[in-house]
Amino acid sequence: MTVPAVPCTPTIGESASKANKMEFRNVVFNAARDGKLRRLKVFLDHRPKDEVKQLVSAKTNGATPLVLACRNGHKDVVEYLVDRCHANVEQPGSVTFDGETIEGAPPLWCAAAAGHSAIVRLLTDQGANVNSTTKTNSTPLRAACFDGHFEIVQYLILRGADIEVANRHGHTCLMIACYKGHLKIAKYLIAIGADVNRKSVKGNTALHDCAESGSLEIMKLLLASGARMDVDAYGMTPLLAASVTGHMHIVEFLISKTDLVTRKARIDALELLGATFVDKKRDMLGSYKLWKQAMEERVINGELVYPKQVIASPISAYENTVEVASLDQLMDIISDPDAMRMQALLVRERILGPAHPDTSYYIRYRGAVYADMGHFERCITLWMYALDMQQKMLEPLCPMTQSSLLSFAELFSFMMSENRTRSNAGNDRSPVNFCDIMTVFNKAVEEVRMGQLNVRKNPLNSISGDRDITYFNRTLIIILHLICLLTKLMPHLNDEQVHQVKESVYHFLKLNPRGRNGNTPLHLACARDSSSVGRYPICQFPSLDAVQLLLECGADPNSKDNDSNTSLHVAAQNKPAKPLLVQTLLDAGVHLDAVNSDGRTFESLLKGQSIHEVINPMRFTKLQCLAAQVIKREGINYSEALFPQLERFVDMH
Template identity: 70%
Template sequence: MEFKNVVFNAARDGKLRRLKVFLDHRPKEEVNKLVTARTNGATPLVLSCRNGHHEVVQYLVDRCEANVEQAGSVTFDGETIEGAPPLWCAAAAGHLEIVKLLVKSGANVNSTTKTNSTPLRAACFDGHYEIVKYLVEHNADIEVANRHGHTCLMIACYKGHFKIARYLIEIGADVNRKSVKGNTALHDCAESGSLEIMKLLIQSGARIDVDAYGMTPLLAASVTGHLHIVEHLTGQRDMVGKQERIDALELLGATFVDKKRDMLGALTLWKRAMEERYLDGVLVIPKALVSSPISAYENTLEVESVSALEEIISDPDSMRMQALLVRERILGPAHPDTSYYIRYRGAVYADMGHFERCITLWMYALDMQQKILEPLSPMTQSSLLSFAELFSFMMSEGGRSRGQVPFANLAGGGREGAAIEREEGGGRSSPPPVSFCDIMTVFQRAVREVKAGQVALEGGEGKGGDSTYFNRTIVILLHLVCLFTKLVPHLPDKQVFEVKQAVYNFVNVGARGRGGATALHLACTKESSSVGRYPICVFPSVPAIQLLLECGADPNAIDNDGNTPLHTAAASKPVKQVVVQTLLDAGAHFDLVNSEGKPFFNIMKGQPLHEIANCVRHTSLRCLSARSVRRHELSTAGLPRTLELFVEQH
């Protein structure tokens, strides 16, 4: 281990002399073993390429015969890249001479990371033009896309690297190529605000197309607030129709309200859109308004005239409601930005102390998400988590005992990369008590999400990260269970019964998280404490465990490794005696063994069993008989299967 670290640190830090002193005299087999060893997922060659140590790279490749294709893990801008080949690392970091050295040594110019990113794409990302040109001249494929379907041209457009984009277009890059979600290079220019590249793309035959959400580049620019892009595209009368111009101006106005907090700018844009709807004073393109007012928006209706617009400019709250109505009408409920801004607006109200308005808007967004999105959507999960964090804050002493929580941050989970500053507007007052109806509604919605997710996973419909989302949704439910336990002492008997019935329904779903863990397993581990950015409940939680047990949770349930909740509790250091005692009092067998043949007390290093529980009190005749059968290796043939399993677990 010490030798490996010496080699790794010398390569990482560019200490060639030290590397030579240490490796030159060693046998070839030992050298090979040392230069292929990994530290934190990276090899010496990967780190020296990443850090630009040309002489070290040359020594490792020529003298030590390091494999130029051996991939490793590296970090760029705080993000860990898995399976990055040495050439990818050098290209991403902008080390041209090392790139040349590796290519001349036989490195594959089209090798990829685990996300299918090539060295060429890495160079395009950070604008390393000379490396891009060199790799292309040595047969790099410009059309290889990453796992999201994003090509080298797309990333160059998004990052605003004009010279690289022009070069790729000149050598034949497909300007109309679509990603997995249907966006094109034009969409990337619109989102990043790269007008010059957009003009170049259009001159090169790029078409205005829609992505998977029905968004054109024009609408994408409106959502991100790039006025210059919108002005340019709306000026292309042969490419953009009248309705598209109206939608873009109205949507940009909504962005000015919510993202830029520019009410006058929004009014100007909405007036321009309104004027486009009229011809010689006659309305020719009416708005497709909602059939009935939306209570979450306080029954506000969209204005239909310039005079009505001018009336609401003095009322910021009315302008904000208009922005929500405009966005939902144009983008539709399925678009991530629709629910994101509803949630953000609610969070701003919470920051101002208007908790009821926040909850009303968040409920509306959650209802929208569960009706439209697939089960276990990260957006839906984020909404459920935000509710749990909000309820936790409202239930904390004084509402401020844990400091000023920026609720605008709790909105999370919307369009990736959407960053909105908190609005100013009044100090936050102490929150009102949590409504039993509100927390019960959210809990039931979360149970519904778990049920739907379980059906999808069992039916083979689950995708990549769904099992992780499923586990997190169960953990969010556990935090809501924990919050229930804080409410129960203050509830009338009827509502206490409703709580227990709801928790019973959750337990009855039989949902299992990561590794086959039941809700009771998860309630017994401290890992369940961390589910978001803000603390909610601390696990293991005895009140939550007691409520789960009372509502039918099996204290002897086993996960995929044969661990019972007692095993899980024993793995949380230090072991809480009250947790173990609670499980034992509920009928947990202290002598059940897991797949490794270990009872829970064998996992408690440094804590004798007698300090945790009274073994005699919790030993049954059944357990003694089962242990005797196992100890004397007696045959279990002829026993009922359930009894046979019971014996095997002892």
């Protein structure tokens, strides 16, 4: 069957509208993504070569047609795009695997990750680089190892793929094969010389990966191939890694190897595994048996050779619980689940130390359990202890610290919501302890202060720079939610407490924090997108109360982002724009006729609304603003005739 020609097919030359160009790109992209070869040929076969080149190299949602065809396994489409359309086999794009977006993925990486061996062969025959990488330095070989595509692994290595290229975290192909439990691939990589003792950026080895995933057969293979029991950056051995993740069969195997594991290491592993049984498996009896076995390991020939260092805990979060030091004491708490849980926290902190992520994670987890039971004070005490630990041990803007701050905001919001329910029933007590929310707010501001130093150190166009500004922006939004919660709490506060709130917000603004695209806290407080920060709703934005508090505490109403938008421009993009919010900004001194870098004013950004539905523009139109507009409209050269302050004033109109 012959493919019919398309008469009068429009081109994408200079005369084509922006909408037409986008439509043409979408046709090609959708056909490639869905494997519609016939539709692709109908659309492209009769176009000039330069137009075809533009269409097949254009990106939609970050991906080219070739990238999506490779991702989805459409070999005939890939062949057509490469042979007929001369698509660049190295042009990367963004693709999604298991809900995660991979940035800068070359077509070969996409095919290898998805297991499409025929496309992998086709692309390499067309000259695709077998060692090309994504933005995170993942190679096609590593992608194939991740999902266990053994045939592709063999083929890529035969075509020159480097088995030792690691991703940005330092994880090699062997490490990912071990972590995913792909024995056949691990055996093949070891047979051709993969380094079994290679370390990642954080110091873990393939043995650690086996221990974390529970791959005993691969662990035996690694040990037989000369793998060492090294420690990672947290001081974790593979044995402790298995204990943390609860893989009892790995722990039992390793502690039986007396030539590899010391008695002290066996004791720590058993105690840590017992803590995992308490918190992760909720198996109190199993935990008791493991802790009992550890205590017995401390005794040799009836003598206590390895005593536990029992120190009365000064930590109020653990209710000053003391670690048990004898079998009798252990027996006394076996029937008290809460006491067992406190023991688990103490054991984990003693063995892993405060720097290990699991230490603070399980403290937060235990606090969340108390919160679910309505024991908010115990939850807050534990979470505050974990937050202190994170800010002392982790780098600024760490996602774990952000998660703690966000959890506090969500908890305070829930407590206020619960209090409203009680108030309606006649109980009008203060919903949240003022000291608690102010402590969290000030800790969040300190995170921003320290985070500013990180953001300034890393260029914005680098991976670390992009990551830092994303984390920084999220921290700012969390702070805005805390500010919004504080405005709801203020009716319950005395004058001194209200002053304390305003003083803290003032010091926050003095830092002049800027989020993504140069957004100030005032910009973010006016943006609807700021409502979405976690899984649970906290505050709704734009928030008039938050905006008023920010302005009262010194926020500059005319500050601009990187596109010269004021907070008023941001307010205009809420559909519909809120009249009270707009009037508040204008009363604070925002210029109604200020233009952004696209020459757009507040009025021109309104969608589906007349400016008269929002405010009376005559009330906020000033004579000097009209004069500035005339100067700009008439094209008068004012740069040398005006003082710098007046020049800046005219510039904004």
